[in-house]
Amino acid sequence: MNKILVCLKRVVDYNVRVRLKPDNTGIVTDGVKMSINPFDEIALEEALRIKESGKADEVITVTIGNEDTQQQIRTGLAMGADRAILVKADQVLDSLAVANIFLSVIKIEQPLLVILGKQAIDDDSNQTGQMLAALWDRPQATFASKVDLSSECVTVTREIDAGLQSIEIDLPAVITTDLRLNEPRYVKLPDIMKAKKKPLEIIDIDSFGNDLTPKIIPKNWSSPKSRSKGIMVDNVDDLIKALKDKDLVG
Amino acid sequence: MFKVLIIAEIDKNVLNTSTSKCVSCAMELGETEIDILIMSDDCSRAATAATNIESVNRVLTIEAKHNAEPLAAVLAPQILEVAKNYDYVFGPSTTFGKDLMPRVAALLNVGQVSDIMEVQSPRSFKRPIYAGNAILTVEVPEGLIVVATVRIASWKEAAKGGNANIQDLNINIDLPAHTRFISLNSEASERPDLQTAKKVISGGRGVGSAANFDLLYKLGTKMGAGVGASRAAVDAGYVPNDMQVGQTGKIIAPDLYVAFGISGAIQHLTGIKDAGTIVAINKDSEAPIFEIADIGLIGDLFEVIEELTQKL
Numbered sequence A: 001m002n003k004i005l006v007c008l009k010r011v012v013d014y015n016v017r018v019r020l021k022p023d024n025t026g027i028v029t030d031g032v033k034m035s036i037n038p039f040d041e042i043a044l045e046e047a048l049r050i051k052e053s054g055k056a057d058e059v060i061t062v063t064i065g066n067e068d069t070q071q072q073i074r075t076g077l078a079m080g081a082d083r084a085i086l087v088k089a090d091q092v093l094d095s096l097a098v099a100n101i102f103l104s105v106i107k108i109e110q111p112l113l114v115i116l117g118k119q120a121i122d123d124d125s126n127q128t129g130q131m132l133a134a135l136w137d138r139p140q141a142t143f144a145s146k147v148d149l150s151s152e153c154v155t156v157t158r159e160i161d162a163g164l165q166s167i168e169i170d171l172p173a174v175i176t177t178d179l180r181l182n183e184p185r186y187v188k189l190p191d192i193m194k195a196k197k198k199p200l201e202i203i204d205i206d207s208f209g210n211d212l213t214p215k216i217i218p219k220n221w222s223s224p225k226s227r228s229k230g231i232m233v234d235n236v237d238d239l240i241k242a243l244k245d246k247d248l249v250g
Numbered sequence B: 001m002f003k004v005l006i007i008a009e010i011d012k013n014v015l016n017t018s019t020s021k022c023v024s025c026a027m028e029l030g031e032t033e034i035d036i037l038i039m040s041d042d043c044s045r046a047a048t049a050a051t052n053i054e055s056v057n058r059v060l061t062i063e064a065k066h067n068a069e070p071l072a073a074v075l076a077p078q079i080l081e082v083a084k085n086y087d088y089v090f091g092p093s094t095t096f097g098k099d100l101m102p103r104v105a106a107l108l109n110v111g112q113v114s115d116i117m118e119v120q121s122p123r124s125f126k127r128p129i130y131a132g133n134a135i136l137t138v139e140v141p142e143g144l145i146v147v148a149t150v151r152i153a154s155w156k157e158a159a160k161g162g163n164a165n166i167q168d169l170n171i172n173i174d175l176p177a178h179t180r181f182i183s184l185n186s187e188a189s190e191r192p193d194l195q196t197a198k199k200v201i202s203g204g205r206g207v208g209s210a211a212n213f214d215l216l217y218k219l220g221t222k223m224g225a226g227v228g229a230s231r232a233a234v235d236a237g238y239v240p241n242d243m244q245v246g247q248t249g250k251i252i253a254p255d256l257y258v259a260f261g262i263s264g265a266i267q268h269l270t271g272i273k274d275a276g277t278i279v280a281i282n283k284d285s286e287a288p289i290f291e292i293a294d295i296g297l298i299g300d301l302f303e304v305i306e307e308l309t310q311k312l
C-alpha cells in the first residue's frame, strides 16, 4: 500500500498581528486564532491530489503538539486525510527532535512520500524537512512548486533564488512545499461531520524513546526595531525632491 | 580561537556575495580562524575571489563533476567530512543555504540556528520569527558544533584585501545517486540582482498585467534599480517567482525601495524592513504600506511611473 505522510503543524493564523507577552517570555497565544500552517495545508492538498490521481492509497497526517492541536487535525481530516496521528507533547521541541519523531513514525508507517511545509510561519525555521531527509538517508526536494510522481521517482520543480530548478528524486522521499504548488480546497460542512468518525491515533511522545534534549534553546523574545514615522508628499515633483535631499537619485 | 567553516554559494562558477556576508557574521564571534569551502566542477574562479576576502584563513576546494549543481543530498555528506573539525559551520540564508545547511546539521546530530541577524555572544544569536514581527534570542549549548544560516540582509560584505591560501581537498566517500539535476530555468536579466541592488522598485497586484510590468522595467533601467514584486503579482503570473520579495521570497536591504501598487501585508513588509528608505505609491490612502513608508504618495501608479520615467 502506498502511503503519503503529511506533517501538519498548528500555528498562529497568518492574519494575526502577533504580540509579545509583557515579560518577554514568548508570544501571546491565548484567545488568538490558530490554524494549520499554510504550507502544511498545501502539503495536504498535494497528497490528496496524488491519491485522487490513483498514485497513492492512503494519506496520513502527523502532528506533534498538545491536545489543542486536535482542532487543526480534524480540519485536516475534513479536507480528506484518511487518518491522523497526534504525537502528544507538551514541551517545546527543536526541529531536530521533531525530525527524529517523524523518523520514528516513518519506521512504523513506511510511507512512499513525506510532505512537509517549507517553513512553519511561527518559528520561520525552514529546516525540519531537510533534517528528516538526512536522518532517513533519503532524497529531499525542498520549496516545491510542481510535483510529478511516477512509480519509482518524482520530478519536482523547485522555487530557488535563481529561478525554477527541476530535479528528479527516487522514492521514498521527502518534499517540502512552496506557496505556488497548489491552492488548498475549502472544507465543506458534511466533510467536517464525516471527519469526526475518522481515526485519530494519539501516541505519547516518550513512547518512542527518542533523545529530545534541546540543541537550540530559546532564551528571550523581543520586538523588532521599529522604523521612524515617514512623510507624505503631494506630487511626483515633491517625491523627487525628497529623494534628491537624501541623495537617492541623481 | 574558534574555527569557522563557511560553505560558499556559487552561481555559474562565480562566488555569490552572500559568502562574504557570512564572513562578516563569523568575524563577530571573536577570535576566529575562518575557512571557506568551495564545491563545484570548476572551483578556480570562485576560489580566487574567496582568497581576496579579509580575515579568511584558507580556501578549501572540492572540485568534482558531481558538484556541478548544488544538490543538498550530494553536498551534505562531503561537508560532513570537513565540518567535523570545526566549531562553527555557516552558510547563507538563501535558497541554497536553506536547502543545504539543515541537512548538514542533522548529519552532525546538532540543531541549526536559522537566519542569524545578530551575534549576541559566541553561543547566542538573534533571529527573526513570525515574519519578523518578533526577535528571538537562541542559545546553542556548549560542546555542540554551531550550524547556522546567516540572514544576508542583516550583514554587509566583508572588506577585500585578504590573501588566503587555496587547498584542494580529496574527499573519497560514496555519494547518493538518488537525486538528479534536470534543469534550471532562469530568466536571464540584465537588471541588478535583487539581493545586492542598491535600489529596488517593486510592483504588486495593482500593476495589473505582465505587459504593464514593462513600465517598471523601463523605470528600473533609468534608475539603475532592480525590479521586484509582491506574491500577488507572482501568483497572477505577471513576473517569475525569483522576483518575489517577502517572508517566503527574498529578504532585501537596498538603500532605496519603491513599492508601486503593493498594499503592505506583513509577509511582504518583512522582506523590506531593512531597506534604507521605503517609498510607497498607492491609490488607497488607507493601505498599510504607508505605515512603514518613509515617503508616501497617494496616487495612480501608472501616472506616477510615467512622470518619474520622464523626470528622473
Ligand SMILES: Cc1cc2nc3c(=O)[nH]c(=O)nc-3n(C[C@H](O)[C@H](O)[C@H](O)COP(=O)(O)OP(=O)(O)OC[C@H]3O[C@@H](n4cnc5c(N)ncnc54)[C@H](O)[C@@H]3O)c2cc1C
Binding pocket: A014, A038, A039, A121, A179, B203, B204, B205, B206, B207, B229, B230, B231, B232, B233, B244, B245, B246, B247, B248, B249, B250, B260, B261, B262, B263, B264, B265, B266, B267, B268, B271, B281, B282, B283, B284, B287, B299, B300, B301, B302
Ligand atoms: C504563508 C504566506 C506567505 C506569504 N509570503 C509572501 C511574500 O513572501 N511576499 C509577498 O509579497 N506576499 C506574501 N504573502 C501574501 C501577502 O499576504 C499578500 O497577499 C500579498 O503581499 C499582497 O500583494 P499585493 O500587495 O500586490 O496585492 P493587494 O493586497 O491586492 O494590494 C494591491 C494594492 O494595489 C493598490 N492599487 C491597485 N491599483 C492601483 C493603481 N492603479 N495605482 C496605485 N495603487 C493601486 C491597491 O490599493 C492595493 O493596496 C504571503 C502570504 C502567506 C499566507
Ligand SMILES: Nc1ncnc2c1ncn2[C@@H]1O[C@H](COP(=O)(O)O)[C@@H](O)[C@H]1O
Binding pocket: A007, A008, A009, A010, A037, A039, A040, A062, A063, A064, A065, A095, A098, A115, A116, A117, A118, A119, A120, A121, A123, A124, A125, A126, A127, A128, A129
Ligand atoms: N510540531 C510539528 N507538528 C507537525 N509538523 C511540524 C511540526 N514542526 C514542524 N513541522 C513540519 O515541518 C515544516 C517546517 O517547519 P520548520 O522547519 O519549523 O519551519 C512545517 O511546515 C511542518 O510541515
